[in-house]
Amino acid sequence: MSNTACVIGAGQAGCELALGLRRSGWGGPIVLIGAEPHAPYQRPPLSKGYLGEKSERSALDLRQAAAYERSGIELLLGCRVDGIDRAEKVLVLSSGEARRYSCLALATGGRPKTLTVADSERVESAGNLFYLRTVDDAERLRARFSPGRRLVIIGGGYIGLEIAATGIAAGLEVTVLEAMPRVLARVTVPQVSSFYEAVHREAGVDIRTAVAIRCFDFRDSGEISAVHCADGTAVPADMVVVGIGLTPNTEIAEAAGLAVDNGIVVDEFARTSDVHIVAAGDCANLPSFDGRRIRLESVQNAIDQARIAAATLAGKPQRYRANPWFWSEQYDLRLQMAGLSAGHDQIVLRGSPARRSFAMFYLKRGQLLACDAVNRTPEFAAAKRWITQGCVVDAAVLADESLPLGAAGG
Amino acid sequence: MMRLIVVDRDGVEHAVESLPSGSLMEALRDLDYGVAAICGGMCSCATCHIYVDSDWMPRVPLQRSDESALISELQHRRETSRLACQIPMHADLEGLRVTLAPDE
Numbered sequence: 001m002s003n004t005a006c007v008i009g010a011g012q013a014g015c016e017l018a019l020g021l022r023r024s025g026w027g028g029p030i031v032l033i034g035a036e037p038h039a040p041y042q043r044p045p046l047s048k049g050y051l052g053e054k055s056e057r058s059a060l061d062l063r064q065a066a067a068y069e070r071s072g073i074e075l076l077l078g079c080r081v082d083g084i085d086r087a088e089k090v091l092v093l094s095s096g097e098a099r100r101y102s103c104l105a106l107a108t109g110g111r112p113k114t115l116t117v118a119d120s121e122r123v124e125s126a127g128n129l130f131y132l133r134t135v136d137d138a139e140r141l142r143a144r145f146s147p148g149r150r151l152v153i154i155g156g157g158y159i160g161l162e163i164a165a166t167g168i169a170a171g172l173e174v175t176v177l178e179a180m181p182r183v184l185a186r187v188t189v190p191q192v193s194s195f196y197e198a199v200h201r202e203a204g205v206d207i208r209t210a211v212a213i214r215c216f217d218f219r220d221s222g223e224i225s226a227v228h229c230a231d232g233t234a235v236p237a238d239m240v241v242v243g244i245g246l247t248p249n250t251e252i253a254e255a256a257g258l259a260v261d262n263g264i265v266v267d268e269f270a271r272t273s274d275v276h277i278v279a280a281g282d283c284a285n286l287p288s289f290d291g292r293r294i295r296l297e298s299v300q301n302a303i304d305q306a307r308i309a310a311a312t313l314a315g316k317p318q319r320y321r322a323n324p325w326f327w328s329e330q331y332d333l334r335l336q337m338a339g340l341s342a343g344h345d346q347i348v349l350r351g352s353p354a355r356r357s358f359a360m361f362y363l364k365r366g367q368l369l370a371c372d373a374v375n376r377t378p379e380f381a382a383a384k385r386w387i388t389q390g391c392v393v394d395a396a397v398l399a400d401e402s403l404p405l406g407a408a409g410g
Numbered sequence: 411m412m413r414l415i416v417v418d419r420d421g422v423e424h425a426v427e428s429l430p431s432g433s434l435m436e437a438l439r440d441l442d443y444g445v446a447a448i449c450g451g452m453c454s455c456a457t458c459h460i461y462v463d464s465d466w467m468p469r470v471p472l473q474r475s476d477e478s479a480l481i482s483e484l485q486h487r488r489e490t491s492r493l494a495c496q497i498p499m500h501a502d503l504e505g506l507r508v509t510l511a512p513d514e
Contacts, residue, residue, distance in 0.1 A: 023442060063440055066440070299448055299449070325455075327454050334454075377475070377476040377479040377480060378479035381456075384483065
């Protein structure tokens, strides 16, 4: 089997990569290897609908089983890859089995960052400490969701805030502890952070910012009973969720001698430092349009970059021109974000945060770089196109709701 | 099971079996030549863009404002453009004929 393509990682990127390889005309066997025992599924609902409802696991499936069969994709699930022998082109699996490949794709994703606190072993082994990355994580957590229970969330990023909103809907008492002076500090501007803080407080979430975690109290059972903050306050807890970011899974790439720097380093064709190996999704560090390098943790990037990686392996390379976009759902708010706002010199607001319907536009010398839209799909859709086209937009028109949106750009 | 007619991006017509539940996007996502459906059906990405056969247009539910906003920005939009994630599948759509729109 000298023409076997192996894809390590069966998340959204790995799934798309395997199917994309077949679509791009790869004729040989395709093996999709996943560490989790489940066929590829969607992760975004895990902090939203799936956490709040008792919906079926199959509702998360990215494809029905028949789709893999039709495409001749072998799923190796519940299987870890321990090492890559690049010279021999062999993968060593956790089962001890070896698998030959002629080309290889890495879609290894990431894992939740863990807390760095004293007594971390005891904290990590507490039965009521949760991270949220997998469907099993979500099911363990939602089994504990019953009205009146006290949920403490460490980390005020998207995951933390989405879990907070889901927890409130389930009748929990929710506290969010954020280390930075504002929530969403890594991903958006202070105005949007303040908006979300206000929304969550109004919904009943106790949001505390600029809070460092000092230590934990434990029950005899080993479960955490309270979280102590550096300012001396203690927050009683029935369960604790940690959502403080993602560590890319780069260990096997690094051990195989591939270039790794905050992710597996790839070029615009998704090629790693070994041209026979591609990488895509959360684990990959890619060139950004502005000459910098970025790592994107999003479904959009997982799918778009996976398609580029598949085309490269199939010998039909295309350049990846990332036009990143993201979304988040909290309460009745749909946040849609397009572009990357880094480097903006002007912010324009259209609409009204008080009415929970607005868009923030980020401009650099008049050119639109990014947009955060809350319950504003028209603005999001237009911004996505303007960003792709590199449009210079009319800030005065954007800011004035009495003028049609279309008049602001090309 | 019910049957759909799907015309792929190369103009080839396929008879496709589908469950009479979920959304049309889910049925199309499963096809080898199917739709990307990046956002998973929350009407955010427009990557499940299709054209509904004009005979069928009166029989699919009307667009909501989010869907029309997304469609209005698509390069390949037509009068019969829809996002498949916004069309729930049910037995009345037996024989529905749709064409996959080109990737944007």
